[in-house]
Amino acid sequence: MKKSITIKDIAKKLNISTATVSRALRGSSEISKETKSAVMKIAKEMHYHPNLLARSLINKTSKVLGVVVPTINRQFWSNSISGIESVAYKKGYKVMIFQSAESYQKEVEIVEILANSMVDGILIAFSKETQDYAHIEDLRERGIPVLLFERVCESLPLSKVITDDFFGAKCIVNHLIERGKNRIAYIGGPLSLPVCMERFRGYQSALLENKISFDQDLVIEISDFDADFSSNAFKNLWHSGNRPDAVFCFADILALGVLAASKELGIKVPKDLAIAGFGNDDITKYVSPSISTMAQPSFEIGQLAAKLILKEINFEEEDEFVFRTEIIKPNLIARESS
C-alpha cells in the first residue's frame, strides 16, 4: 500500500496552509491566480488525487446511489441497472450494486451495509421473500431517500416506478383471444408476489370481459423463473389431457421454456398453441415471431427511477417533496406468424 499524496504534502512543499491548497484546488474565487496555478502545478507534479471518502465525511454526501435487485443476470434487472447507472453517471453519481438473490435475509444485510456506507439514496426491488418492511422504515428514520421499483410495496410512502402489469397482462391475453384462442393457460410465479398477482388479475380480467370461463386447472404456479420449470410444468399440463390452445407466461424466459417443450412434443406453434409472455422484445423479434411479447421498458424504468430519486435527494425544500408513483405501460409486440 503506497502512501498517497495529500493536500498536506503539497501545502508543505509550497509553505502555505492546507486550507489554501484545498481552496485553490477547487478553484475558489478568493484565491490569487498565482497561488492557484502554483498549487495546480505542484499537484500535477506530485500526482495528487483528492480522497473522495474524506470529502464525503465532511460534506455528508457521498454521491453514491445504492441499488438492490434480486439478481443481476436477468435481462430485466441488468437493463434497469444499466438505465440507473447511465443517468446517475451523468449527474456525477456512482452506483453500488447488490443482489439479494431473492433472500429476505440478504436483502436486510445489504440495506444495512448500504446505509452505513453513507449512500445518498437507495433504489430497491424487493426479493420474492420480502414481506416485512422494517428495514425500509429504518432507512426513512435515518433520513435516507429510498425509491422502490418494479417489486414494490404499495403501502410504503415512497416514490415508486412500476410496470402496468394489469394492463399489460390483460392486453396480451386479449390479443390471444382475438386470435381465436379460448383455452388459455397461465404459467407464472407465486401469487403472493404483487407483480404476479397483477398479471394474474389482468389475465382473469381479459377472460371475464370476453366471457371465457376461468379454469383453475389451467393456472400453474411455479416457484422459480426458470425455463426448465415452465417447460416441465407445461409438459405435465399437456399430458394431463386438459390441453390449452394458448399459454400466457409471466416472463419471457418461461415462454422460451414452453416453446422448447412444445417443439419437443411436436406441437405446432402458434397454430395449435399460441405463446405469449412478458419480457423484452428480443424474443419476438429474433427468436420466434410466434411468441408475442409484452415488452417491458426496463432500461427506461431504471432511468426514471434514478431521475426520481436524484430529484428527491437534491430537493431544496425537503418537506414539500411529494412521492410519485410512475406506472409505465409495456408495449405489445406481436407479429403475424408465418
Next chain:
Amino acid sequence: MKKSITIKDIAKKLNISTATVSRALRGSSEISKETKSAVMKIAKEMHYHPNLLARSLINKTSKVLGVVVPTINRQFWSNSISGIESVAYKKGYKVMIFQSAESYQKEVEIVEILANSMVDGILIAFSKETQDYAHIEDLRERGIPVLLFERVCESLPLSKVITDDFFGAKCIVNHLIERGKNRIAYIGGPLSLPVCMERFRGYQSALLENKISFDQDLVIEISDFDADFSSNAFKNLWHSGNRPDAVFCFADILALGVLAASKELGIKVPKDLAIAGFGNDDITKYVSPSISTMAQPSFEIGQLAAKLILKEINFEEEDEFVFRTEIIKPNLIARESS
C-alpha cells in the same frame, strides 16, 4: 439530513471514553463484559450504526471493488458482474459498477473516480476504443490492484481472466465443417479488438486445417454488436450472390440477427444455412437448436476474476504475488437439428 448517532453520543451517555466504546463495539477482548454489554445495549437503543467511510479512512481499505464494463445490459457482462458480486459479497466486499459505453474517454474518467474512492481493487474489461493504457499504469503506480477480464491487454503485467477464443472459434467452425459446410462466412467486430482477432484466427485455422480455401469476401466486419447490423450485413452478403452455406458469428446476438434475416429471406436453417456463434447457451437451448453455440462461462469468469483480485488484495507478502492469466475454455453446445 438527520444527525446520525456516533460513538461519541453513546460514550457521553455512559460517561466513558469513545475509545472504550469503539473497542466494546467490536468485541475487543480487553473490555469487561459489563461495559461491553452496557455499550451494546445503549448502541441498540440509540440506533447506532457505524460509519463505514470513516472506518475506511483509518483502515485504508474500503472493502469495495470497482468494476468497469463496456455495458451492463448485455448478457455476457451482466453475468460476469453477477459472478463478481456473488463472490465479493461472500468475502465482505461491496461492488461499484460503471459502464464505459465503449468510450475510452469515459473509461479513463471512471478509473479516476474509482481510484479516488479508495476502492481496494479494480476489475476492468476494456472498451472497444481503448488503445492506450496510461490510466491503468497510473493505478499500478498508486498501488491499486487491477485485474483485467475478457477485454484485456496482453502486455500489461496484471492478472487476467479470459475466454479461450481461438480454441472456441476453431472448435465451432470445425463443427460446421463436420456437418459438411465449406463456404463459411464470418460476421464479427473490428479486428483491432484482440477478442475479435482471436476468434477470427480460430476461424481461419479451422479452415486451413481442413484445406478449405479462405475467401475474404465471406468475412464481414461490423462496427456494433447489434442484431440489426448482422441482419443487414448478412442480407447484403446473400444478395451479392456470393452465398455462404454457414455463418460463424462473433456473438450470439449477431447470430440471432442472421437467423431473423434468413427467415425473412426464406432460407432453410440449418439445411441451407448453418448458423453458429459465441454466446450463452440459452440460444441453442431455447431459441433455435439449429444455432450452435459456443457457450462462454461468463458467470464463472466473473467469479474467478473476483477470487483472483481478492487473493491479490489480501496477499501477505505483496512482493511475491504472481500475476496469473486464466484462460477459460468455452463449451460447444450443438444439438442435432430437426
Next chain:
DNA sequence: TTGTACGCGTTATCAA
C-alpha cells in the same frame, strides 16, 4: 480494563 490524544484527508469557520 479504561482513558488520553492523535491521526486518517478533507473542508468550513473564523480571524488575520
Next chain:
DNA sequence: TTGATAACGCGTACAA
C-alpha cells in the same frame, strides 16, 4: 487573499 483550528466519525498507541 490567506492561515490556524476545529470538525467529520472512527481506531489505536500509549499511558494510567
